[in-house]
Amino acid sequence: MEAIRGRIAGRALLAGERLPSIRRFARVMGVSPSTVVEAYERLVAEGLIRSRPGSGFYVAGAAPSLDMRKPEAGRDRAVDPLWVSRQALDAAGDVPKPGCGWLPPDWMPEAALRRAMRQLARDDDTSLTDYGSSQGAPNLRRLLARQFADEGLGASPEDILLTGSGSQAIDLICRYLLRPGDVVMIDDPCYFNFQALLRAHKVSVVSVPYTPDGPDLAAFAAVLKEHGPRLYITNSALHNPTGATMTAQVAHRLLNLAAAHGLTIIEDDIFAALEPEPSPRLAVFDGLDRVIRIGSFSKTMSASVRCGYVVAKPEVIEALADLQVATSFGGPGPVASGIVHAVLSDGSYRKHVEAMRQRLTRARREIAGRLSGLGIAPWVMPRGGFYLWCRLPEGRDATEAARLALRQGVILAPGNVFSPALSAPDFMRFNIGQMPPKVWQVLPQVLVGAPSSR
Known part of the structure; x- marks a missing residue:
């Protein structure tokens, strides 16, 4: 039942689409057909799917509207x-x-990018023509894991998923975690595309004022108590747009509040390389328990070479990898990930x-x-x-x-x-x-x- 709910929430299955046959889904899940029958019947009783005798089971309801052209209420x-x-x-x-x-x-490092592209052009033909692996290039994930270890974040290559961009990373997490009507907390002010992306997911957005030390913790606690948000999205370092950096004290108190209220946090770490010295990081303090880190290379390398990443618990990465395959048949291909790996490995970077x-x-x-x-x-x-x-x-x-x-x-x-x-x-x-x-x-x-x- 949870597998089907997850596919519907992630839009891998849309309204009106036929569910896998009972026998096929039983093989996929490693259970008996009777177990699948019972799961489907329970989902029918919940109104999530419907049965068509002689045809199978289908997702119920109308597909959620993603009309982004309709202006937000009160917005010029x-x-x-x-x-x-x-x-x-x-x-x-x-x-x-x-x-x-x-x-x-x-x-940008144009000379290093050109070297990387020439190197890639000399590689075997599969680098220029094939899809990438479901979780992303292993050599780039290993390199990133070593970099994260240097800052105190224990993450193996299996805890990393490469994505098409930082924005796609957040979109995948939202597909995995959220359903229409869920509450998401963001900073005020915050990166404006957080708001645009959340509109697409039809969630309720609440905001918390941002201070020079991080989010206002009194307001943060009040929002948790009153609205029960499922997710919080923020930049803990070099916050966009304010440029402020969260202090260690605020980070620890914020994580305690998140643990007490079952809150998941997306830490967008896209500006990390631009700090003179590393500042406190939620993912490091938390150990990837409630924090999911995302990032990309668009600010220091190239916005044209689209490649981002997610760092999270293994079970989250596994689910996100499935979602990425379902929605875009994998993340960045060998060209993008190969360029990023070559530039990051270049001694000049x-x-x-x-x-x-x-x-x-x-x-x-x-x-x-x-x-x-x-x-x-x-x-x-x-x-x-x-x-x-x-x-x-x-x-x-x-x-x-x-x-x-x-x-x-x-x-x-x-x-x-x-x-x-x-x-x-x-x-x-x-x-x-x-x-x-x-x-x-x-x-x-x-x-x-x-x-x-x-």
């Missing part, structure tokens, strides 16, 4: 996460986009990341100073990364400023894009690597034209 389309993402993704290469979430090409951190430190100092000259104040000065979460002068309206900037060919990310409660009308997230001269010409103009949000 200009601050809708999907709209902002599409503006940044679809912009021409020469359009300044300080509101986007990636660095320009000249920040560590030097590249260190040079990137130093360059970001200089840029952060310079950009923060120039923004301050316009009356734009960073909320915190991050330890690393490439975001500055800033309050606009005199409470100017960030959404209106973003509209005006777009007319002049500059893409900004207004604060309410990141705020589930729409509580950041006078905040803006700036990408310090995406601040060419035109941005500094346009910013003073749009700030004057954006009336006060208060």
Whole structure:
């Protein structure tokens, strides 16, 4: 019964689809046909499936709507996460986009990427034509396991699943854990695509205010008590968009609360390599009991080579691997995983990341100073990364400023894009690597034209 529920929840079986035959499912599950008959009859009694005499058993009900074009209640389309993402993704290469979430090409290890592609082209033909294995390339999983061990996270290669991206990793976990109507907790503010992805899963979203030390624990405890969320998604280090880092004290108290309320946590660790020194990690403190770590290589290597990962308990990885096969017939193929493995193994990669951190430190100092000259104040000065979460002068309206900037060919990310409660009308997230001269010409103009949000 749980196997069928899991397939339906993960959308491997949709409304109206025929279930496996009794004999075939009995062979798959290693049980007698009579056991499958009893399981199916119980699921019919629950209303989850229905029987068609002479034909078999079918998933009941209508398929859940995934209409992403319907605007969220209370949301202006200009601050809708999907709209902002599409503006940044679809912009021409020469359009300044300080509101986007990636660095320009000249920040990436292009020479190492080209070497990796030439090396891959010389490998056997299967690297260029075959599917990858169900859990992902073993050599890359072994390399990642060694890296995680260096930071104190005990994970074997079997505890790692390679995915098509970090976003796909979260989507798989949501398919595995959630059903429509479940409650999920996120930070306020948070990475805006968390909100967009959760909309697709038809869950209820509640948020908790984020502080310079991590989530507000009093509010966190209140949400757990009142709403009983099943899942919490966060960045514990170099939080997006604020740049803040969770303290060890907050991390320990948060994990105690999660254990007491049966809460699972997704720790999105995508910015880990950009920290000057490793900060507290939920997955390390927790030992992968309630925490599932995800990440990718889009911020330090390439957003074009799509490869992410999940680190979790073996039973979770096993279920996610099945889901990934069912929904996309596996994760990244040998080309993507081969490039990532070759670049990570390249002796130049560590030097590249260190040079990137130093360059970001200089840029952060310079950009923060120039923004301050316009009356734009960073909320915190991050330890690393490439975001500055800033309050606009005199409470100017960030959404209106973003509209005006777009007319002049500059893409900004207004604060309410990141705020589930729409509580950041006078905040803006700036990408310090995406601040060419035109941005500094346009910013003073749009700030004057954006009336006060208060």
